[in-house]
Amino acid sequence: MEQPRSQQQRKQDTLGRLESDVDVWIATADTAGNGYLLPLSFLWDGTGVIVSTPLSSTTGRNLSRGGRVRVGVGDLRDVTMIDGTAEQVGDEKTKDAFVAKHGWDPRKEDGDYAYFRIVPDRVQAWREVNELPGWTLMRDGGWLA
Amino acid sequence: MEQPRSQQQRKQDTLGRLESDVDVWIATADTAGNGYLLPLSFLWDGTGVIVSTPLSSTTGRNLSRGGRVRVGVGDLRDVTMIDGTAEQVGDEKTKDAFVAKHGWDPRKEDGDYAYFRIVPDRVQAWREVNELPGWTLMRDGGWLA
Numbered sequence: 001m002e003q004p005r006s007q008q009q010r011k012q013d014t015l016g017r018l019e020s021d022v023d024v025w026i027a028t029a030d031t032a033g034n035g036y037l038l039p040l041s042f043l044w045d046g047t048g049v050i051v052s053t054p055l056s057s058t059t060g061r062n063l064s065r066g067g068r069v070r071v072g073v074g075d076l077r078d079v080t081m082i083d084g085t086a087e088q089v090g091d092e093k094t095k096d097a098f099v100a101k102h103g104w105d106p107r108k109e110d111g112d113y114a115y116f117r118i119v120p121d122r123v124q125a126w127r128e129v130n131e132l133p134g135w136t137l138m139r140d141g142g143w144l145a
Numbered sequence: 146m147e148q149p150r151s152q153q154q155r156k157q158d159t160l161g162r163l164e165s166d167v168d169v170w171i172a173t174a175d176t177a178g179n180g181y182l183l184p185l186s187f188l189w190d191g192t193g194v195i196v197s198t199p200l201s202s203t204t205g206r207n208l209s210r211g212g213r214v215r216v217g218v219g220d221l222r223d224v225t226m227i228d229g230t231a232e233q234v235g236d237e238k239t240k241d242a243f244v245a246k247h248g249w250d251p252r253k254e255d256g257d258y259a260y261f262r263i264v265p266d267r268v269q270a271w272r273e274v275n276e277l278p279g280w281t282l283m284r285d286g287g288w289l290a
Binding site: 075 | 167168169170172173174175176177178179180181182183184207210212213214215216217220221222224226
């Protein structure tokens, strides 16, 4: 097991992944208390995780409700967890930036695709069990490191 | 993009991963409709995904309630999704098998660790978008391939 990273290093690694990774895990819930999970392509726009999915899909319905959403970034042994709530994205500039990253424009798809921004209020990052101390990088929307 | 795999191949790949992988993503929900996600070490015992986590943790509380649970196996671009509900595991043989796999015995930890078995009733597996057709491998608890 490697030495645990500093919080500063973890924040840097996390922001690096948010810039360069293609997909994230999106964990949502319905009002009956059923969990759901889906990998989705994303864009980090500096303030939140942007994803696009049909409004009528399970994830789309769950994101629309305003419940807590958890985003898993990275791998099972090099993980960043982002907690927040989703808001629908209206501006075309953000949608264009998503298209520029992925070469895929949900606006041109059949189906009721919408864009959502998940704005983090808590961020945690760890690799192995020795990084559980100090895993919280953001609390109440403010970076700790 | 590679040619899409047959359902038989996907089932074989899925069972291979369940035998050899170490960790899975566990997506759960609370009764207020908040999603949660955590990577946990697991054991596949032939009927379900066995995990261990403190009863008082968010995941432990959510698993205890009997809501739908979604297990993500594999990587973002080579994924198996297992839907089911969790039941608590009582028998020591299963707990011993978990310890044999991981070299870690939650019974010896501080905290109120419990074991849960998530029994799948639906299984889906896909790599890229061309594998979305035919992604369902199990429905209502029965393998389709």
